Structures are given as C-alpha cells and as structure tokens.
Amino acid sequence: MSKAGFIEIQDKEKYLKDNYPFTDVPQLSAKKRCIHCDKVIKVGDYKVYRDNHGMEFIVCPNSPECDGTIIDWM
Numbered sequence: 001m002s003k004a005g006f007i008e009i010q011d012k013e014k015y016l017k018d019n020y021p022f023t024d025v026p027q028l029s030a031k032k033r034c035i036h037c038d039k040v041i042k043v044g045d046y047k048v049y050r051d052n053h054g055m056e057f058i059v060c061p062n063s064p065e066c067d068g069t070i071i072d073w074m
C-alpha cells in the first residue's frame, strides 16, 4: 500500500492540463481566490496530495492548513 502524502510534480503545466476537472485550464501564472482559506493563490503553486488508495488531488497551496481543492478556486 502506498503512503499518503504530498507528491512532487515535475511538469506542473502538463499535470494541470491532464488533471484539471474543467475545460478552461488556467495558466500557471493565473491568480485565483480559494474560497476555503479566502486567500489569493497562484495556480502554479498548487500542491498534489495522494491518498493511500493512490488517488491524486490538486489542492490549495496553503494545504494542509487549508482543506480547499482546485474546484474551490474562483
């Protein structure tokens, strides 16, 4: 069983394109507001969390303090 935790992404632009849940993939330099921590974040600062089932989630740069994910960014 793999260990849960944050994983390193080599090509953040490609990873975002491959995993973004919507069609309009933002630029890495784009600024969004995370509605969970109410902070403005840079898209390219995203973190990726992998759970112990191997599922990967794009999460807020302020994770783990913030539990927001990419769908919480306006």
Ligand SMILES: [Zn+2]
Residues within 6 Å of the ligand: 034, 035, 036, 037, 038, 039, 060, 061, 062, 063, 066, 067, 068
């Ligand atoms: Zn957040």
